[in-house]
Amino acid sequence: MSARIENDRFETVGCLQDYRIGEKLGSGSHGSIYHTCCDENEIEDINNCEYVTKEVKFNRYNNIRSFRQEVLLQKKAARHHLAPEIVKTEIKGTGGIFVMKKVYQTLYDHLLQNDDEDMADKIYSALTSLINLKIHHNDFHIRNIMMDKHYNVLLIDFGKSTTIEEGKSNECLNKDFDKLIDTVMSEELSVPKFLKRLIELHRSSFAFKPKNTKSRNKSVKRKSKNTKRKSKSTI
Ligand SMILES: Nc1ncnc2c1ncn2[C@@H]1O[C@H](COP(=O)(O)OP(=O)(O)OP(=O)(O)O)[C@@H](O)[C@H]1O
């Protein structure tokens, strides 16, 4: 593997030993995912370790900036248990890699076996938490939503994610939800209960109010002060 960039702001937070990359586990339109070991003791069975590496090749559409953005936003989500933790990042001339915790399965694989309406609620909750962190996922589909063995939702693939501008939270939430419903429907999965619940939640999401109203409260207070001042002066 390539040399690490020293003092890079993607500091190493785990995986201090050299990591080993195993077989390819999957690939998407941006990169490939490989089984990975970080712990020396685990290395005997590389394809059964607790980590995976995502390799992203730089090209016209993916550059170092978008790679950094992907890592930073996933790290932010991971701090709130909404994404797998990233333990190592490297950049080389032709691309970047990051090592993250391996997650049990995708929503797609889960839905192949279960028409699980409770999972719709968990996904809604994860998505609203992400929106409250001002992250717009922007590629919210059934292979980018994963879960651990306890059915906790973990979101992956922040390659198209952006930060949310003031006042756009609802729009972003609804876009992500639309994409999810579209992909569930287009995959012809037999999950009527899950889909029904997802659509109910989508309807309710139109009234979604983002958390963290601090700044809004301040401006409300400021307004009311002004009104008091005004009303005094008119007396
Ligand atoms: N942390 C992980 N643990 C286990 N499997 C993973 C993990 N991250 C990704 N995968 C698997 O690899 C696949 C591709 O990963 P990812 O979506 O990040 O790549 P991508 O190239 O950006 O894909 P896309 O086609 O959605 O743009 C996932 O759908 C999933 O099956």
Ligand SMILES: [Mg+2]
């Ligand atoms: Mg993906």
